[in-house]
Amino acid sequence: MSDTAPDLNVSREATSLRLLVENRLRSAIGSGVFKPGQRLIERELCEQTGVGRTSIREALRQLEAEGLVTTIPHRGPIVSTMTAEEAAQLYDLRGLLEGYAGRECAKRRDPAIIARLRAEFKQMSAVAGHDDRSDLLAAKTKFYAALLEGCGNIFVERFLNMLLNRVTVLRMTSMTQANRIDKSLSEIETILVAIESGDEDGAERACVQHIQNAAAVALDALRRAES
Amino acid sequence: MSDTAPDLNVSREATSLRLLVENRLRSAIGSGVFKPGQRLIERELCEQTGVGRTSIREALRQLEAEGLVTTIPHRGPIVSTMTAEEAAQLYDLRGLLEGYAGRECAKRRDPAIIARLRAEFKQMSAVAGHDDRSDLLAAKTKFYAALLEGCGNIFVERFLNMLLNRVTVLRMTSMTQANRIDKSLSEIETILVAIESGDEDGAERACVQHIQNAAAVALDALRRAES
DNA sequence: GCTTGACAGATTGTCTGACAATCAGCGAGG
DNA sequence: CCTCGCTGATTGTCAGACAATCTGTCAAGC
Numbered sequence: 001m002s003d004t005a006p007d008l009n010v011s012r013e014a015t016s017l018r019l020l021v022e023n024r025l026r027s028a029i030g031s032g033v034f035k036p037g038q039r040l041i042e043r044e045l046c047e048q049t050g051v052g053r054t055s056i057r058e059a060l061r062q063l064e065a066e067g068l069v070t071t072i073p074h075r076g077p078i079v080s081t082m083t084a085e086e087a088a089q090l091y092d093l094r095g096l097l098e099g100y101a102g103r104e105c106a107k108r109r110d111p112a113i114i115a116r117l118r119a120e121f122k123q124m125s126a127v128a129g130h131d132d133r134s135d136l137l138a139a140k141t142k143f144y145a146a147l148l149e150g151c152g153n154i155f156v157e158r159f160l161n162m163l164l165n166r167v168t169v170l171r172m173t174s175m176t177q178a179n180r181i182d183k184s185l186s187e188i189e190t191i192l193v194a195i196e197s198g199d200e201d202g203a204e205r206a207c208v209q210h211i212q213n214a215a216a217v218a219l220d221a222l223r224r225a226e227s
Numbered sequence: 228m229s230d231t232a233p234d235l236n237v238s239r240e241a242t243s244l245r246l247l248v249e250n251r252l253r254s255a256i257g258s259g260v261f262k263p264g265q266r267l268i269e270r271e272l273c274e275q276t277g278v279g280r281t282s283i284r285e286a287l288r289q290l291e292a293e294g295l296v297t298t299i300p301h302r303g304p305i306v307s308t309m310t311a312e313e314a315a316q317l318y319d320l321r322g323l324l325e326g327y328a329g330r331e332c333a334k335r336r337d338p339a340i341i342a343r344l345r346a347e348f349k350q351m352s353a354v355a356g357h358d359d360r361s362d363l364l365a366a367k368t369k370f371y372a373a374l375l376e377g378c379g380n381i382f383v384e385r386f387l388n389m390l391l392n393r394v395t396v397l398r399m400t401s402m403t404q405a406n407r408i409d410k411s412l413s414e415i416e417t418i419l420v421a422i423e424s425g426d427e428d429g430a431e432r433a434c435v436q437h438i439q440n441a442a443a444v445a446l447d448a449l450r451r452a453e454s
Numbered sequence: 455g456c457t458t459g460a461c462a463g464a465t466t467g468t469c470t471g472a473c474a475a476t477c478a479g480c481g482a483g484g
Numbered sequence: 485c486c487t488c489g490c491t492g493a494t495t496g497t498c499a500g501a502c503a504a505t506c507t508g509t510c511a512a513g514c
Contacts, residue, residue, distance in 0.1 A: 018496080054498065155317055245467080282469090
């Protein structure tokens with residue numbers, strides 16, 4: 001990055017309609033507008049979005065590849081469901097990857113990344129008390145985004161993003177984090193401190209621990225709902 | 228699974244045209260018919276496959292999500308290229324995941340899986356001397372398939388499959404394994420033995436080691452070609 | 455009453471043809 | 485030699501169409 005050049009990153013954001021639709025659907029699923037198991041009928045989506053079937057179908061293929069929707073032959077796509085068993089596997093993998101990301105962040109100690117992590121942590125602390133948890137969630141998401149970028153491995157970043165999308169869906173069904181916010185915050189602080197001090201093992205351990213705790217709460221709620 | 232019920236799994240294999248096209252393209256890319264960087268023009272693919280643009284485009288979206296092709300806006304899809312840097316990241320992640328898979332296999336010690344692993348290893352040893360390495364590659368692929376299934380984590384399995392597809396592309400460019408076959412075989416035997424004896428740490432270590440060695444050879448060739 | 459089979463409706467899977475938007479390369483002009 | 489505008493190629497997107505297939509229902513038969 002040059003010091004002199006102004007940021008001319010126009011980045012026509014999402015150029016293609018297909019991408020717009022894709023993001024729309026992704027967030028609709030993530031925010032629970034479309035619930036797991038619900039059918040997504042092409043023509044209805046066409047009417048709701050105002051785009052042709054072509055774009056809808058291509059967007060759905062993408063989401064299918066990401067695992068967010070499941071297409072039943074000649075029946076059409078539904079929002080993917082997850083058994084408690086699968087959710088456990090998801091959290092296992094997430095722990096593995098996020099542990100790796102934490103370790104790499106601690107190893108690299110990129111100042112820009114650390115600054116972002118710290119800023120988002122501050123933001124999280126600031127809004128932790130709000131009734132509306134969407135602020136907290138947004139900050140948390142940004143914290144993770146920084147963590148993933150910081151690991152410097154594009155594949156880890158991509159895969160973890162996929163996993164996080166699916167976790168978000170889970171979160172809707174399991175309505176977790178009642179008073180886990182405080183604990184969660186302190187866990188995240190542990191991660192942050194470890195990364196800042198370059199403690200690779202500590203950062204990895206803290207990340208894994210954080211995921212395991214989150215998993216325990218989520219899986220408990222999920223299993224109860226599944227019974 | 229019931230003991231009495233016969234296996235009525237008819238499994239009409241790949242129903243939709245789109246899936247057929249997808250697999251065709253995937254293997255065409257994997258086998259080097261389409262080379263990295265090459266443009267994939269929709270209308271040409273239509274003629275070559277005899278299907279409509281609809282199906283082609285949807286298949287391409289899937290491959291794009293897997294990272295096998297990259298779509299340049301208003302220019303169309305090309306077979307994805309990889310820098311040495313990215314390849315190194317890919318191998319890093321592959322080591323992480325495959326280490327996990329090896330560990331889990333050793334932990335679970337599923338007899339069916341172990342039998343498959345051993346059978347494929349035998350097959351590999353048998354065909355190692357052939358000039359045509361496609362037999363060896365096929366057996367190796369099956370060995371990995373068993374390893375991935377054996378880890379019991381569907382997400383790990385899915386992600387590793389994606390990574391392996393991209394490694395296959397790399398292999399085309401870097402023409403590795405001259406006389407690495409013997410070493411490679413003995414490394415795989417180490418993995419197998421560790422899994423059979425339930426040595427979790429050993430299995431993980433052996434897997435990671437195997438990937439690192441493979442990575443070293445591949446990256447060396449790649450960097451030389453890139454210069 | 456319960457099972458079987460046929461029918462109708464809904465929805466996907468796929469093709470065709472079309473058109474505007476956009477990009478890459480080329481040649482004219484300075 | 486560099487810049488500008490044109491032309492051709494290709495994608496992005498739409499609308500309409502049709503067969504294949506699934507689901508649910510309802511009548512017929514045991």
